[in-house]
Amino acid sequence: MTIVLYDLPSKAKGNAWSPAAWKVRYVLNFKGIPYKTEWVEYPDIENLWKKLGIAHTSLKADGRPHYTVPAIYDPSTGVYLSESLQIAEYLEKTYPDTPIFPHNTLGLQWPFNDVFTSNLSSLWNFITPAICWKLNPTSEVYFRATREESFGQTMENLFPKGDAAVAEWAKLREALGKVDVLYSKTSGPYLMGDTLSWADIVVAGYLTMIKVIFGEDSQEWRNISTWHDGRWKKCIDNLKKYETVV
Known part of the structure; x- marks a missing residue:
């Protein structure tokens, strides 16, 4: 089944520019996991995430929830998830072949970002x-x-x-x-x-x-x-x- 990667579009060559989304895209391609990109404009993120049940990743200065790209939907498990490192950890556990945290290095690599x-x-x-x-x-x-x-x-x-x-x-x-x-x-x-x-x-x-x-x-x-x-x-x-x- 094909994972959906939610990303931000642009006028730049190739469309994709978000560093956080690029991290997830690199992981998906490296692991050979089938996926497709769905493009979401900035003003549409919050309402779409609420509709899909995707959790916020942080709080804004005024205490309101902050919804961010990237996010994924994995139809094989029914999981919606946002935030690149959480997504990477999920993909590693769910699709362990071709590891991105080899030799049990998740704890060491977690703070690298x-x-x-x-x-x-x-x-x-x-x-x-x-x-x-x-x-x-x-x-x-x-x-x-x-x-x-x-x-x-x-x-x-x-x-x-x-x-x-x-x-x-x-x-x-x-x-x-x-x-x-x-x-x-x-x-x-x-x-x-x-x-x-x-x-x-x-x-x-x-x-x-x-x-x-x-x-x-x-x-x-x-x-x-x-x-x-x-x-x-x-x-x-x-x-x-x-x-x-x-």
């Missing part, structure tokens, strides 16, 4: 406006309103320019260097040597977002893809056979 994203703080002022500009009109209106309220300024003003941009890119390069050190300690292309695992999928999910949102031919991605001896381009290239969007 937070560790990795803590090194991306300099990215958000660039990528948030860029995401806004790549969304379809109905999602762009929603995204702009919620993010401008959160950041306290327009998307156009948020995007760093001039010397500020140079400084922020330098900070991001330095921060990613900490992750590059982890990769340099292994004997293969992945954090577990020759074994692909969840941690590599986390890294690839965020890098794929950057490449898709800015564009493969953009100066931003061309720069990042050369950092640390081409480490970040290699991270995506190593998972290329698992990036099919269906």
Whole structure:
């Protein structure tokens, strides 16, 4: 039976851009689990999730439930589930072949998403406006309103320019260097040597977002893809056979 992956559409090449959804897509493709993507615009998520019985993943600042993409529906078990790591853990338990937490490493890999994203703080002022500009009109209106309220300024003003941009890119390069050190300690292309695992999928999910949102031919991605001896381009290239969007 075919799993349904709920994801956010865009005007970007290939449509798929959400790093959280990319993580789940990589897992599904890696495990060879049949699935199809259903695209959901930002303003439609909450009502659809309530209708389907998909739980919220967190609480907003005012205490209201926060409903997020990705989510899946597995018709073989009747399970609806959201949040990428919870989905990954479910898929690992339900479809254990081709493990993404090999050698009982779930406990070690569980916090890696937070560790990795803590090194991306300099990215958000660039990528948030860029995401806004790549969304379809109905999602762009929603995204702009919620993010401008959160950041306290327009998307156009948020995007760093001039010397500020140079400084922020330098900070991001330095921060990613900490992750590059982890990769340099292994004997293969992945954090577990020759074994692909969840941690590599986390890294690839965020890098794929950057490449898709800015564009493969953009100066931003061309720069990042050369950092640390081409480490970040290699991270995506190593998972290329698992990036099919269906």
